[in-house]
Amino acid sequence: MDNRKNILEIKNMHTYFYTDNGVVKSVDGVDIELKEGSTLGIVGESGSGKSVTALSVMGLLMGTTGKVVDGEIILDGKDITHLSDEERRKIRGNQISMIFQEPMTSLNPVMKIGDQIVEAIRMHQDKSKAEARKMAVEMLKKTGLPRAERMVDEYPFQLSGGQRQRVMIAMALVCNPKILIADEPTTALDVTIQAQIIDLMNHLKEEIGTSIIFITHDLGVVAETCDDVVVMYCGRVVEKGNVYDIFDRTAHPYTEGLLNSIPKLGQHVEELASIPGNVPNPKYMPKGCKFAPRCPYATERCREEEPGFFDVGDGHLSRCWRCEK
Amino acid sequence: MAEDLLKVEGLKQYYPVSGGILEKKIFVKAVDGVDFEVKRGEVFGIVGESGCGKSTLGKAICKLIEPTEGKIILDGEEIQDYNSNQMRKVRKKVQMVFQDPYASLNPRMSVRDILAEPLIVHGLAKDKKEIDETVVRLLREVGMDDYHARRYPHEFSGGQRQRIGIARALAVRPQLIVADEPVSALDVSIQSQVLNLMSKLKKEYNLTYIFIAHDLSVVEHISDRIGVMYLGNFVEEANKENLYKNPMHPYTQALLSAVPIPDPNVKKDRIILEGNIPSAINPPSGCKFHTRCPKCMEICKREAPKKYQVGDDHFVYCHLYDKENPAVNGSLEGAKDDNKAEDNAKEA
Numbered sequence: 259m260d261n262r263k264n265i266l267e268i269k270n271m272h273t274y275f276y277t278d279n280g281v282v283k284s285v286d287g288v289d290i291e292l293k294e295g296s297t298l299g300i301v302g303e304s305g306s307g308k309s310v311t312a313l314s315v316m317g318l319l320m321g322t323t324g325k326v327v328d329g330e331i332i333l334d335g336k337d338i339t340h341l342s343d344e345e346r347r348k349i350r351g352n353q354i355s356m357i358f359q360e361p362m363t364s365l366n367p368v369m370k371i372g373d374q375i376v377e378a379i380r381m382h383q384d385k386s387k388a389e390a391r392k393m394a395v396e397m398l399k400k401t402g403l404p405r406a407e408r409m410v411d412e413y414p415f416q417l418s419g420g421q422r423q424r425v426m427i428a429m430a431l432v433c434n435p436k437i438l439i440a441d442e443p444t445t446a447l448d449v450t451i452q453a454q455i456i457d458l459m460n461h462l463k464e465e466i467g468t469s470i471i472f473i474t475h476d477l478g479v480v481a482e483t484c485d486d487v488v489v490m491y492c493g494r495v496v497e498k499g500n501v502y503d504i505f506d507r508t509a510h511p512y513t514e515g516l517l518n519s520i521p522k523l524g525q526h527v528e529e530l531a532s533i534p535g536n537v538p539n540p541k542y543m544p545k546g547c548k549f550a551p552r553c554p555y556a557t558e559r560c561r562e563e564e565p566g567f568f569d570v571g572d573g574h575l576s577r578c579w580r581c582e583k
Numbered sequence: 584m585a586e587d588l589l590k591v592e593g594l595k596q597y598y599p600v601s602g603g604i605l606e607k608k609i610f611v612k613a614v615d616g617v618d619f620e621v622k623r624g625e626v627f628g629i630v631g632e633s634g635c636g637k638s639t640l641g642k643a644i645c646k647l648i649e650p651t652e653g654k655i656i657l658d659g660e661e662i663q664d665y666n667s668n669q670m671r672k673v674r675k676k677v678q679m680v681f682q683d684p685y686a687s688l689n690p691r692m693s694v695r696d697i698l699a700e701p702l703i704v705h706g707l708a709k710d711k712k713e714i715d716e717t718v719v720r721l722l723r724e725v726g727m728d729d730y731h732a733r734r735y736p737h738e739f740s741g742g743q744r745q746r747i748g749i750a751r752a753l754a755v756r757p758q759l760i761v762a763d764e765p766v767s768a769l770d771v772s773i774q775s776q777v778l779n780l781m782s783k784l785k786k787e788y789n790l791t792y793i794f795i796a797h798d799l800s801v802v803e804h805i806s807d808r809i810g811v812m813y814l815g816n817f818v819e820e821a822n823k824e825n826l827y828k829n830p831m832h833p834y835t836q837a838l839l840s841a842v843p844i845p846d847p848n849v850k851k852d853r854i855i856l857e858g859n860i861p862s863a864i865n866p867p868s869g870c871k872f873h874t875r876c877p878k879c880m881e882i883c884k885r886e887a888p889k890k891y892q893v894g895d896d897h898f899v900y901c902h903l904y905d906k907e908n909p910a911v912n913g914s915l916e917g918a919k920d921d922n923k924a925e926d927n928a929k930e931a
Contacts, residue, residue: 303770303771303772303773304770418859419633420859421859448632448633448797448860449632449797449799449838449841449842450632450837450838450841450855450856451632451859452841452843453840453841453843453853453855453856454855454856456843457853457855475770475771476843477771477845478842478843478844478845479843480845481843481844481845481846481847481849482843482844482847501847502847502848505845505846505847505848506848515772516771516772517845519771519772519774519775520771520774520775520800520845521775521778521800521801521803521804522800522844523799523800523803523827523839523842523844524827524828526804527804528782529779529782530775530778530779530804531775532772532773532775532776532779533772533775534776536740536742536743536773537740537770
């Protein structure tokens with residue numbers, strides 16, 4: 259058992275969106291722990307609530323109809339759930355940073371790259387413009403960007419997708435945050451560029467000592483980067499454990515379905531296994547277990563009663579009646 | 584050996600990016616001289632990273648854009664110079680499935696109308712009753728229900744929309760379907776459903792596919808033969824066993840090694856390529872990959888490599904496999920042993 263302390267704990271968090279057509283329970287009771295210095299993967303398909311979980315932790319739900327209605331978010335021993343926007347802003351970018359899937363839309367297109375990083379630094383640290391600019395160049399160099407001195411005076415459109423993601427990473431890590439949340443950071447990139455970015459993130463994690471939450475639907479990326487994994491489905495965690503638990507001792511039928519449905523290099527099968535049906539509409543959630551309508555093992559009980567977590571060994575949890583002892 | 588359904592010779596597709604009366608014309612060389620054949624009944628996969636020209640190639644084959652140069656021979660017919668009238672007959676033979684199931688279906692048309700349109704355009708149904716019957720049959724064929732015909736695209740999920748896109752392509756009973764990234768916008772669990780559907784339909788209708796994708800695992804799963812593209816050219820072409828077990832081109836090797844493996848017990852040595860794909864407006868001289876190639880030699884900077892046969896149904900465009908070249912002499916078997924090829928490269 260790993261006894262590093264938890265740098266982030268999410269306890270029974272519920273995030274609901276209040277739309278004209280009713281309440282959408284995007285995150286409905288999620289518990290996640292991130293250990294200091296480790297990488298946690300959050301896996302799930304579209305609509306599973308993985309991105310909303312990240313936005314809730316970041317406090318970036320303002321401007322939407324979404325709200326954290328219940329639960330606690332504990333950062334390094336301190337509950338940050340009910341902090342004001344002002345206090346949240348001090349944490350954001352300083353203690354928790356986030357990078358997004360599409361680096362073009364998350365960088366300001368009419369602001370020079372250097373100025374954007376300088377802004378992030380001066381928001382949180384008492385530095386002169388010249389000092390901050392020096393820090394920005396240093397950080398850009400650390401992310402392996404060539405000609406960093408000149409790049410600070412360029413605009414995002416002058417860079418390629420991989421370079422923009424490096425700029426995002428530089429901006430996110432420049433204040434040495436305790437936690438970096440990366441929401442599908444490599445999904446929009448080509449595989450050879452993805453390999454570069456993953457390599458960079460692993461390298462910077464060692465160097466800066468940041469703990470990482472890696473949100474992705476790509477199980478290959480998870481297997482290569484994460485220490486612990488959380489699998490989400492319909493706003494709930496359905497399975498969590500360390501990376502070997504999830505891949506070698508898969509306990510939940512949904513995780514099993516996901517793993518079986520991806521084609522693997524060098525493995526020839528006539529037909530891929532697949533999970534029948536679609537993710538249910540959040541407005542019409544099934545009663546019992548949310549996965550029951552698509553689950554090959556579903557019984558009457560699964561359709562009626564939602565399971566809680568069962569420990570299948572050493573902190574490896576699965577939300578499935580089949581795991582009940 | 585099955586006959587060639589499609590043969591492409593020296594196909595070039597340039598897009599002008601500027602140029603007035605006085606300005607010099609500048610072109611993006613999206614596809615820059617491509618030759619390949621697709622046999623009847625096979626799945627030919629085209630892989631490459633964004634900007635390599637794979638989608639442009641797909642569109643050019645369907646003549647959705649006018650090719651700049653080269654020949655496209657479909658079912659024995661040279662179609663590259665056909666006008667839109669002449670193409671109409673050909674379109675019954677070749678259909679396309681697109682990447683984005685949200686953008687490729689008209690949001691104002693019901694599913695019935697979407698599927699009926701090709702039937703009407705090509706005169707494949709004589710009356711309304713026959714159209715309705717065919718629409719229902721097509722929907723069932725792709726695993727959907729009769730009542731879906733009355734609905735509109737926005738009422739469906741991504742996977743269901745892609746099924747409708749496939750049904751529309753099937754409506755004219757084509758011989759060849761060009762599928763451009765058909766599953767890359769879908770979630771993994773849905774992706775496998777659509778891949779299985781495509782395999783099933785291929786058998787039932789005796790279809791031939793050109794499957795364009797960036798995901799190497801998906802392409803391996805569905806394809807019989809595969810071409811790897813880089814900056815407008817093929818760099819390697821082989822049946823899938825050869826390509827995946829014994830990749831020969833340094834780019835293919837790097838590309839395969841970059842694919843994350845969903846197994847935490849596998850730790851592999853990765854070839855991490857430096858830099859980005861160069862611009863297709865002003866591509867590098869010689870071999871276009873030489874700026875990023877870990878095994879680059881002097882000759883690579885000057886001369887574009889020819890197509891070398893390195894095995895049964897295995898072709899590679901790389902100077903490392905040129906037997907005549909003294910710098911890489913004897914590297915044909917050495918090529919299998921990367922280090923030796925690299926040493927040879929260093930000597931040069």
